[in-house]
Amino acid sequence: MKLVPLNLxxxxxxxxAWVTHPRSHFWGxxxxxxxxxxxxxxxxxxxxxxxxxxxRDADGxxxxxxxxxxxxxxxxxxxxxxxxxDLGMHLLVAPPTTRRSGVTSAVMRAVMDxxxxxxxxxxxxxxxxxxxxxIARKNAEVGFVEERRITLHDKVAxxxxxxxxxxxxxxxxxxxxxxxxAHRKLIAKALAEFSHERxxxxxxxxxxxxxxxxxxxxxxxxxxxxxxxxxxxxxxxxALDFITGLPDKLGIPxxxxxxxxxxxSATLAGTAWKHHHxxxxxEELVHADFQTIEAAMTxxxxxFVANNGRIGFGLxxxxxxxxxxxRPVRLRWVAILKSSSHFASSGDERAHYWAELGAETVxxxxxxxxxxxxxxxxxxxxxxxxxxxxxxxTVTFAADVARRAIVPLGDGPDRYRAQQSIRTFFNVDxxxxxxxxxxxxxxxxxFLRGLSPKYMRATPPINEWVAGLVAGDAExxxxxxxxxxxxxxxxxxxxxxxxxxxxxxYTKMLAALWRESPIPRLDDGExxxxxxxxxxxxxxxxxxxxxxxxAAGVAPAEWIAAYLRAYLRPIVHCLLAHDVAFMxxxxxxxxxxxxxxxxxxxxxxIGEEVAVMNDQPLPPEVERxxxxxxxxIKELALFTDVxxxxxxxxxxxxxxxxxxPSREFWGLVGDCVRGHAADHxxxxxxxxxxxxxxxxxxxxxxxxxxxxxxxxxIDQAGSLxxxxxxxxxxxx
Numbered sequence: 174m175k176l177v178p179l180n181l182x183x184x185x186x187x188x189x190a191w192v193t194h195p196r197s198h199f200w201g202x203x204x205x206x207x208x209x210x211x212x213x214x215x216x217x218x219x220x221x222x223x224x225x226x227x228x229r230d231a232d233g234x235x236x237x238x239x240x241x242x243x244x245x246x247x248x249x250x251x252x253x254x255x256x257x258x259d260l261g262m263h264l265l266v267a268p269p270t271t272r273r274s275g276v277t278s279a280v281m282r283a284v285m286d287x288x289x290x291x292x293x294x295x296x297x298x299x300x301x302x303x304x305x306x307x308i309a310r311k312n313a314e315v316g317f318v319e320e321r322r323i324t325l326h327d328k329v330a331x332x333x334x335x336x337x338x339x340x341x342x343x344x345x346x347x348x349x350x351x352x353x354x355a356h357r358k359l360i361a362k363a364l365a366e367f368s369h370e371r372x373x374x375x376x377x378x379x380x381x382x383x384x385x386x387x388x389x390x391x392x393x394x395x396x397x398x399x400x401x402x403x404x405x406x407x408x409x410x411x412a413l414d415f416i417t418g419l420p421d422k423l424g425i426p427x428x429x430x431x432x433x434x435x436x437x438s439a440t441l442a443g444t445a446w447k448h449h450h451x452x453x454x455x456e457e458l459v460h461a462d463f464q465t466i467e468a469a470m471t472x473x474x475x476x477f478v479a480n481n482g483r484i485g486f487g488l489x490x491x492x493x494x495x496x497x498x499x500r501p502v503r504l505r506w507v508a509i510l511k512s513s514s515h516f517a518s519s520g521d522e523r524a525h526y527w528a529e530l531g532a533e534t535v536x537x538x539x540x541x542x543x544x545x546x547x548x549x550x551x552x553x554x555x556x557x558x559x560x561x562x563x564x565x566x567t568v569t570f571a572a573d574v575a576r577r578a579i580v581p582l583g584d585g586p587d588r589y590r591a592q593q594s595i596r597t598f599f600n601v602d603x604x605x606x607x608x609x610x611x612x613x614x615x616x617x618x619x620f621l622r623g624l625s626p627k628y629m630r631a632t633p634p635i636n637e638w639v640a641g642l643v644a645g646d647a648e649x650x651x652x653x654x655x656x657x658x659x660x661x662x663x664x665x666x667x668x669x670x671x672x673x674x675x676x677x678x679y680t681k682m683l684a685a686l687w688r689e690s691p692i693p694r695l696d697d698g699e700x701x702x703x704x705x706x707x708x709x710x711x712x713x714x715x716x717x718x719x720x721x722x723x724a725a726g727v728a729p730a731e732w733i734a735a736y737l738r739a740y741l742r743p744i745v746h747c748l749l750a751h752d753v754a755f756m757x758x759x760x761x762x763x764x765x766x767x768x769x770x771x772x773x774x775x776x777x778x779i780g781e782e783v784a785v786m787n788d789q790p791l792p793p794e795v796e797r798x799x800x801x802x803x804x805x806i807k808e809l810a811l812f813t814d815v816x817x818x819x820x821x822x823x824x825x826x827x828x829x830x831x832x833x834p835s836r837e838f839w840g841l842v843g844d845c846v847r848g849h850a851a852d853h854x855x856x857x858x859x860x861x862x863x864x865x866x867x868x869x870x871x872x873x874x875x876x877x878x879x880x881x882x883x884x885x886x887i888d889q890a891g892s893l894x895x896x897x898x899x900x901x902x903x904x905x
Contacts, residue, residue: 181215199304226240242263281311285315302328303328367419370873455709464590471497476872505585506556519637541583553663588601626683635783654743719827862903868898
């Protein structure tokens, strides 16, 4: 949000409509005509100690009126000893025309940010009417404390103050209502997913179910998929107690229980924050741009219960770097000795820096090194997450910085936005430039989010090999299937942690890679959305996929068939034709929409999450991605990663919303797989994709077994945990 000086010549009619609205009766201008309103604000404009501001949202739409004033030159001066650094404030939010929960809270924080942006301001003063209980609650949310009641010329007022530190410590999202919402949502998910993984077995009771002291309503679908209604929960509503009450069922090692509970707590905090601050409706997201959709996602991985941990982030870190905060970030850049690092790319290293930073910035970095008496030819340039610089590089790598093996250079020129994966950034100033993926020592969903320099050396050649395979396959081209290549990787290896020889989290703290942006590959009329958005429900419970199908104006079955052709058919083809499997969950796919219908997809995160499961010839530098597995495990690349990992959730949403019955949805999935078989009869029998059942691979069991590292990245298939079998929803 942005505050600009009020312009009476342009804004008078709008201002008049706001201040005379019945909801604005505390403003004292009920029944005033245009001339009266002009007179009032002309008086403010002429007063050097009083200012009026018009607040606009990110789209430029007028949203609120704010006034700031010097209390020493106001009526308040007679009622309290004014301090240097005091700033008075009034706020009026535009009368609502549509449902828009959370707007007033967001506006309040925007105005407080504006007030405290002036370093001379130490305390904000307000004096709302004692009858205005609603604004008193909003004031309390951001740290105002009522000192006493005072009588002004037009009202009895609550004289209230908010210091800079009180505002910085305010946590408006950590309130009983938001936290109860978070507890209900997380318990409902835990009941659903733990039941799905056969860790618990709720029993039927009356028209619902019971587990322990909890009763709830739920619907069950194919693949033992549960959809639990959070609002129906009755009993103790505390997600942490729910988890600690299941020690024998969940099997969390005693020494790791605290870590898992911290991830649960962080997930609760994140859910409460998003519920309080994110207010986009599903209908609005239908027409939103790519990054607005990315920031609006609230769920995280659909299968994991503790899916939003981010252990290591504090509140200010969350509000600065989390994707839902949607704040632009400039990456920090360091120079690292070439002799203590590596750079991998199919192109020229220096040309890569020029393309991503611009010649002026590269020249500035070179000059910085010369000023220190260092030769730029001996260094390469590495982007660092600002959190990682502050918390790890300056401490954990202090000796390397001191001996100038790592040299701080400053911020890069472009602003980025964090993506759902936390450590990946999208360039908002130059969307045609690459994504940047950085190492960050934050624990999230069973992993410390580092990047291994050694592991990433093969990333560019792996991506080139996969891209060549995709480009050379007529079926994949016909589906419009594309991959976003990771074109360059860089890593620092000159530290003591690498010299010690043992792989650890410390050998994954200084590395980055660059991935292609999808923006240059869009045609006219196309737009992007993360595939995770198909599982998104807004704070009112409305599903984005339901809104998209409605906006598309096509039959639901037609919409789903188009989506499956873009997403599922290429996955099936890669599996059957090439024995190649990806990790095709929602966050790893980007949908290309035309008229609100998915037409093609981009796959990303190729280097870490692709596998070749046969003995076909591979370049030596690509050999790392080959794994030896049985046909049964190959089939799980479809059954577990696609059917269980994503489609069962989508089927449940569509059925619950009355858009498409689950049986019809899975019928369309079967038609898609059978259609591929009919078009490629030579591939049809390679794997038994229509088998009656398949092994039930469980994600939460992995995280519960080891909350610090769910799987061995060298032997992911060997790390799997199974719980019996699931019925195949497309079986003959």
